Amino acid sequence: MKLPIVAYGDPVLRKVCVNIDENYPDLDQLIANMFDTMYYASGVGLAAPQIGLPIRLFIVDTGDDEDGNKGYKKVFINAEMIEETGEPWAFTEGCLSIPEIREDVFRKPNIRIKYYDENWQLHEEEVTGMPARVIQHEYDHILGKLFTDTLGVLRKRMIKSKLDCISRGDIRADYKMKFPQQRKKR
Template sequence: MVLPVYLYGHPVLRKETEDIEKDYPGLDKLIRDMWETMYFTEGVGLAAPQIGKSISLIVIDGSVLGDEFPECKDSKMCLINPELEVIEDMEPVGRNEGCLSLPGMSENVKRTEHVRLNWLDENFVEHEREFTGFLSRIIQHEFDHLLGTVYTDRISPIRKQMVRNKLNNLSRGKVKCDYRTVSAKAR
């Protein structure tokens, strides 16, 4: 089932999420629905707050970007209760990022593209791995959602000023996009 996407301005996107246990009600279906929603909306990642659930759950699949960013090939992952550490051993890189919760926008965001990630997969098997390049950026972007952060928190004050009207419109539910959304106004 394709779920509606919660838009910028909704308080669920500003809450820090809770870790979950294996017996979280309806978890298998929730994960399936998040995959379906992510593919339907043509996203490369989706965090649970974006579908209105304040829990530490992320789905990622950047495979569609594999030609441009080889590290994104075969990157389908479900991340439960992830812990992330940015490894500051390279210069931050600025690249364009968009977000399903901020349709119709993208902005240059500077990040150090090297992380160490610890997580449980959909079977609650533990993993630890380092990621670099654009895939590490996708992971950082989605992990930010678990902390109540969105990418526009990370853009320059000047750019933030320039997109203020767009952000206000999103908060008011004034948005055109081809998937179902939930705005702060609709609460």
């Protein structure tokens, strides 16, 4: 089932999320719905706050690359970032909760992360390159951070009116969204 994605300005996107346990209700269905939602919106990652849930859960699927190499697809539950290393590199990022805005974000290329998968197996792994970047973006979501937080003061001022439009629902998205300040239509 495709779920509505929460838009910029909703308080849930600023919450530090809480851990869950094996008894979280309908977790398998929630994860399946998150993948359906992410694929429908043409995303490569989706965090639970983006569908209105302040829990430490996110998914990643970078898809196969142009050379046919298998993509990186994982479920992260109660993730903890252990280490981020390397020289930060810029890449233009976007976010399903912030449609129509893309900005250069600097992130370190190597991470070490600990998490549970959907079968409650504990993992600790090192990830590099694009998958590491996507994980860092989604991990920020469960900490209540958005990629726009990394921008300089001037750049934030320049996109403020666009962000306000997103909050009000004055944009067109190709997927279902919930806007925190959208006026009711009569």
